[in-house]
Amino acid sequence: MTTYPKNISSKDNGNGTTIPTEPIGSIPRPTELIEGVKAIETGSISQEQLNALYDHAVRDTIQRFEATGSPVITDGEQTKPSFATYPIHGIKTMAPDGVTIPFEDGHARQLPRLTTGPFRYRTYADTYLQEAKKHTALPVKQAVISASALSLLYPQEGIEGYSRDEFLENLVAEAETDIRRCLEKKAHNVQIDFTEGRLSVKLDPSKQLLKDFVNLNNRVLERFTTEERQRIGVHTCPGGDLDSTHSADVNYAELLPDLFDLKAGNFYVQLASESDRAGVLEIIRNNAGADQRIFVGVIDPINARVETPEEVRDRVVEAAEYVPPERLGTTDDCGFSPFGDDTSTAREIAFEKIRARVEGTKLAAQA
DSSP: OOOOOTTOOOSOOSTTOSSOBOOOSOOOOOHHHHHHHHHHHHTSSOHHHHHHHHHHHHHHHHHHHHHTTOSSBOOTTTTOSBTTTTTTTTOTTEESOOOEEEOTTSOEEEOOEEOSSOOOOSOOTHHHHHHHHTTOSSOBOEEEEOHHHHGGGSOTTOBTTBOHHHHHHHHHHHHHHHHHHHHHTTOSOEEEEOTHHHHHHHHOTTOHHHHHHHHHHHHHHTTSOHHHHTTEEEEEOSOOBTTBOSSTTSOGGGTHHHHTTSOOSEEEEOOTTOSOHHHHHHHHHHHSOTTOEEEEEEEOTTSOSOOOHHHHHHHHHHHHTTSOGGGEEEEESSOSOSBTTOOSSOHHHHHHHHHHHHHHHHHHHHO
8 A cells, every 4th residue: 555645745836736747848740740751851742741741740749738638738849850950950061970879779860960160050949839839828848959969969070160169159059049049938948858968977987978068058057047947957868769768777876966966947857767766766865956846757658558647646656755745746757759750659659648647646746
């Protein structure tokens, strides 16, 4: 029998729940959209036809999100090519042979490589936010990619006439603009995707790379006021693509103490798929700041089994033993399809899991 801590719920956050709950971002794209993206590359369909597929996917995603009862939604990243490369998609100053990120099942994703400066975004995330807000009255959160992830675009051998320091100055300015435009367009909050954090420890066990990443991201965050940073969060997970991860074998104890040095108000921490959730929660308790809200992952997107609301409830209750209820929230471990071509999770399953998160969080608030 589950024993519930007293007073798990704090003040009412609306929509019938007293514990905030949010998605991470991506939802598997409809098959016809994935086929349409491939078709545009071969000239089989027009841009107008592809735009119609995008529009339908966004509308359908938002309607399904609303049907889950989720108090905060996203557009499911239906029109992003990937969570990481949306700012640079279509830029002519990129070569395809950048950093390769290997996953545990043997597949890999490869970033492009910057060939010349100055570095500029081609697309800012507020363009997705504005479109989503046309189709819903619910609060919409917006995910953006971290400056540290995009720092990997700069080649180790350097670029003639464009130093790494110049690149980082441009990158920090662009990352700030990306976040600020979303805040100005009334995003519920802005989530910085920092999946490379855990991976950096695997690549560099000395953790100097991780510290460099944290320092770079703080250069961006320091440009915001304390009040603005309460609407900015950081998401960490071991990567999730094609039902595989890139750094789940890295102990959270090697990441989380440095992670909480980031000057953000919210942290979205993958937890449902961890084998030792209590151990991770203890690390969070010992390292998170008193002004940092912790959204614990209670749904595992790369496991096809749909969690029950009762399972979610019990995970929230467990987390409340370590994180004060007034600083606790729930989320999914990761997006359900961070890369646009990932079909490993069925679209219907993703929404069933989200519904379980919403319902289970409500049950925990009532415990």
